[in-house]
Amino acid sequence: MAFRKRPASVLDGERVDDPADDTDFAIDDVLARAEEAEAEAAEAEAIASAARARARALRLRREAQAAVAVAEKSGEPEPAATVETADPIAVDDADPVEKVEPVEKVEEQPEADAAPVRRRLLRPRRVRWRALGVGFAAVVTIALVTVSVLMSIHHRQAQAEQQRAGEFAAAARQGVVTLMSLNFSTAKDDVQRIIDNAAGQFKEDFEASAEDFATVAERSKVITEANVNATAVQSMTDDSAVVLVAATSRITNETGAKQDPRTWRLIVDVVRDGDRIKMSKVEFAP
Incomplete structure (x- = not known):
């Protein structure tokens, strides 16, 4: 080298x-x-x-x-x-x-260093939104359950009221038919049936004039037939009701001659007496 x-x-x-x-x-x-x-x-x-x-x-x-x-x-x-x-x-x-x-x-490098901080800041927000979502779902569930319970109770009450109204209307229908259907040959039995389907002051008043009523029916030699055309419950409580009744009656005498049918509009008060519903008052509507 x-x-x-x-x-x-x-x-x-x-x-x-x-x-x-x-x-x-x-x-x-x-x-x-x-x-x-x-x-x-x-x-x-x-x-x-x-x-x-x-x-x-x-x-x-x-x-x-x-x-x-x-x-x-x-x-x-x-x-x-x-x-x-x-x-x-x-x-x-x-x-x-x-x-x-x-x-x-x-x-x-703000972007690279701020990323972990941004992720840490997002976690509490996500937890907060998740908690709000769970709370909102719970409130909605409770509201739906409450509405369902209220609707069920209302439905049961409506069914009970319809059933009670039907019972009062049927009792008023039967009472009017019994009151307006008379036969001179069975006058005393017909009067007794009216008394059995009456209650309160109406029963007391009819019992006082029952004998005279039966005598007039026997002497007149007439037969009265009644039909109820419609009924409607005007007002109602648990044990009483006011029922509007539209009825038609036809009178036949001993010889068989028939009169033209007559239409009646009545306001019938009914009350619960034991296990039966009876008439307590009868008025003719104008």
């Missing part, structure tokens, strides 16, 4: 021309350059380590600040901020390096 010959050097005022000195000088030059390259590499490694430490400290500080902000919004106690310190840079005593120049400030 050929080495470049260096210029003549002056040592103690004498010129050195020994060829061996040129070889030694070339080796020293290579070693010096290797040491310089190694020092530059160590310097670059130190700069990189310092940059990594600064970046890590900056990231930890931002995470601690974000955690404090989340704690303040949610009302929780602030967590103790812990900042990790960078490892000290080890410098070899044998290979000293020059003073490390300040590292430029690492550029912040």
Whole structure:
């Protein structure tokens, strides 16, 4: 290998021309350059380590600040901020390096660092909306159950009222037919049936004139037939009702002659007497 010959050097005022000195000088030059390259590499490694430490400290500080902000919004106690310190840079005593120049400030990345914070902020909102949804579903379920129960109760009450109204209307129908249907041959039995289907003051008044009524029917020699055309409950309570009755009667005498039918409109009061419903008052409507 050929080495470049260096210029003549002056040592103690004498010129050195020994060829061996040129070889030694070339080796020293290579070693010096290797040491310089190694020092530059160590310097670059130190700069990189310092940059990594600064970046890590900056990231930890931002995470601690974000955690404090989340704690303040949610009302929780602030967590103790812990900042990790960078490892000290080890410098070899044998290979000293020059003073490390300040590292430029690492550029912040708000979008990448804000993503975890954004995710943490969305979790309470999702939980809140889920709780609201569960509460709303519970309220709707309770409302539907309440409406169903009320509708069932109303339906039962309506059925009970219809049944009671039918009973009162049937009792009024039968009472009018009994009252207006007379046969002179069975006058006393017909009068007794009227008394049995009467109650209250109406019964007392009819009992007082029952004998005279039967006598008049026997002497007149007439037969009266009655039909009820329609009934309607005007008002009603649990044990009484006022029923409107439209009826038609036809009178036949002993000889068989028939009169034209007559139409009657009556207001009949009925009351519950034991296990039966009886007439308590009868009025002719105009």
